[in-house]
Amino acid sequence: MHDLLDYLAPRVPHVPTVLGLDDLGRESLTYLPGRVVDIDTELLTDEQVASVVGWTRGFHAAVAGFTHPGPWRYFPMPSPTLIGHNDIAPYNVCFDGNELVGVFDWDLAGPSTPLFELAFIAWNCVPLWRDIGPQAAARRLTVIASTYSGFHPRQILRAVPRRIQIMLDGIPLAAAAGDQGMVNLLALGEPGRSQSALADLVERIPAIDRRLH
Incomplete structure (x- = not known):
């Protein structure tokens, strides 16, 4: 993760600089x-939302030139094409007004794909994990797709269940392997809590899909 941040420092704004370790x-x-x-x-x-996605687009363009053998902490993703942040969400970014000015908590960075990164942003920033109404959800998915470019909002919507299920399946496995952060998530009710939210989203997807153009 430190190698990644060092690589990004001169290339991507609003990321923390690694100062090292103390005694x-x-x-x-x-x-x-x-x-x-x-x-x-x-x-x-x-x-x-647009500011988050615009930053993500720039990050993906920059990180395309970064390679590293790992090991990475995050769960294995199918057919990864770049190193993603993997946890871009309101709790991991900060704003000055409407402008993103910080992206932190890079400990889950690892191999991913642009579509999976956008799917996770949609889950958290639309947000699709709760019901804000199909019209509002469709509008905000369209903001994500139009800001990033290259994906239809329907592609992003349909990628969300798979992306979130990979995470939910991985949490107990990582906890059993000794990842304390995942152990903490288990204590907070994951993956059951988010599994229920995902099941609710799956029922809402057709209504959102109908409002996408």
């Missing part, structure tokens, strides 16, 4: 100022 072995990174949106009480604005 106790604790990681030290630069501070990224900005406001984190509380997803339990508010939604990102359409402009904030």
Whole structure:
């Protein structure tokens, strides 16, 4: 992860700089100022969603030149084409108004695909994990697709269940292998909590799909 951040530092804005480890072995990174949106009480604005996706497009263009044998912490993804962040969500970004000014928590970075990265953004930033109404969901999916370019919003919508299921299947396996972060997620009710949200989304997908053009 540090090699990735070092590579991105001169190429991508709004990422932390690795300062090293202190005498106790604790990681030290630069501070990224900005406001984190509380997803339990508010939604990102359409402009904030577009800012997240615009940054992601630039990140993907830059990271295409980065290779690393790993090992990576995140769950194996089918047919990866680049190193993704894998956890781009309101809780891992900060804003100045509608503009993204920070992307943090890079510990789940690893091999992925642009479509899976966008699917995870849709899950968290539309957000598709809860029902905001099919028309609003379709509009915000269209914001994601038009800002990134190259994917139809329907492609992104239909990729979400597979992308999220990979994560939900991986959490207990990683926890059993000793990943403390995944153990903590189990204690918080995952993957069951998100599995229920995903099942609800699957029922809502046809209504959202009908509103996409």
